[in-house]
Amino acid sequence: LFSAVEMAPRDPILGLNEAFNADTRTTKVNLGVGVYYNEEGRIPLLRAVAEAEKARIAAHAPRGYLPIEGIAAYDQAVQNLLFGADSALITDSRVVTAQALGGTGALKIGADFLKRLLPDSVVAISDPSWENHRALFESAGFPVHNYRYYDATTNGVNRAGLLEDLKALPPRSIVVLHACCHNPTGVDLELDDWKAILEVLREREHVPFLDIAYQGFGDGIDQDASAVRLFAQSGLQFFVSSSFSKSFSLYGERVGALSIVTASKEEAGRVLSQIKRVIRTNYSNPPTHGATVVASVLNSPELRAMWEAELAEMRDRIRAMRLAMVEQLASQGAARDFSFVARQRGMFSYSGLSAEQVERLKNEFGIYAVGTGRICVAALNTRNLAAVTSAIAQVL
Ligand code: PLP
Ligand code: TYF
DSSP states (O other): OOTTOOOOOOOTTHHHHHHHHHOOOTTOEEOSSOOOOOTTSSOOOOHHHHHHHHHHHHTTOOOOOOOTTOOHHHHHHHHHHHHOTTOHHHHTTOEEEEEEEHHHHHHHHHHHHHHHHOTTOOEEEEESOOHHHHHHHHHTTOOEEEEEOEETTTTEEOHHHHHHHHHHSOTTOEEEEEOSSOTTTOOOOOHHHHHHHHHHHHHHTOEEEEEESOTTSSSOHHHHTHHHHHHHHTTOOEEEEEEOTTTTTOGGGOEEEEEEEOSSHHHHHHHHHHHHHHHHTTTSSOOSHHHHHHHHHHHSHHHHHHHHHHHHHHHHHHHHHHHHHHHHHHHTTOSSOOTHHHHOOSSEEEOOOOHHHHHHHHHHHOEEOOTTSEEEGGGOOTTTHHHHHHHHHHHO
8 A cells, every 4th residue: 555655855844853853962953943942942831821721720621622713712812913902803893713723724724715715826925935835835736936035135025026026926816925024034024015015916916815923023012913904904805824833832732823804794704604614624623722821811911911021031032142143153253244133033044054054054063954044043042152153153
């Protein structure tokens, strides 16, 4: 039965973890996978999460099946966080939200629904993008194109190329956009860019699919949602996949959501019925733990304040690491100006290191980065920074 099964390629990022774990050097540093590590080099368990879990365990709550679209209080909290609690879309019941298995699960449900809705459309993702974007939409049956995004000569956005490519797509294409903290580059769009993109999408009748996996890691919870809120005011219909993996440090609990903005409450009801059908034939209904914890934190004023402070702490620590990295690279005499690292947002930096330099970092120094030169700045701390910057200066 399996004699002709070929070996599938490893995920370029998760595959790095395996190599890292097998490395016996005590000085090794993992800048590959997009995970936030604290100053001690550990994945934090947030205090707000621990408090909510304590209360949940004490309550000895039964574990019945959840509704197909998940916990109502969770779905509501997701909408408030994305669109703002006072959003007219929410009061008009125009948004459909379903709890999902992480941001990945949200993308997959959205992709499967879109394939039924627009079977002949193409999908466009940024060049470069998170590796899984292409794979997810291809596995849903779509051809996936790239639109120009990153400009290596300026370490910024190729604005003209981006708009040109969106205009050149066939009408009613599905356009996946990183709402903040672009993965892998760390290079974000300005509000004026978003406005220009919105007009092209409207003109071409493209379907926006905003992916927001790092809300709160850039400039703040509301600031990072500014693109989502701009689209909310535009009158367009669009998709949003969101994730609490990073912002609640709940990676393994798989807590995310798919939200769809529709034109009316009546439309929302029909769309929800189709989303439920997609979910039912995939995993029936979502798990209880992570979403219960997130909902209790977001809906308790005390725990919410605690979470916001912890999220700010993570955000500020990443920023401090960006600045320290720029300074140390300069003082180590690195043969390149790295000041752009301080301007990037979120966990990642497209460092500009070549595949050969990344390979040398791994072999000679036990420092793991993605072959594209992406490094996870959120894995730096004051103990490993000097070793990392010195190694980078040496391979340059
Ligand atoms: N979208 C982007 C842009 C990401 O970087 C990630 C990273 O994990 C995800 C979606 C998936 O999030 P999750 O781990 O919640 O599935
Ligand atoms: O880009 C990253 O590192 C994170 C984690 O298939 C991740 O988004 C990477 C690859 C993958 C799933 C999650």
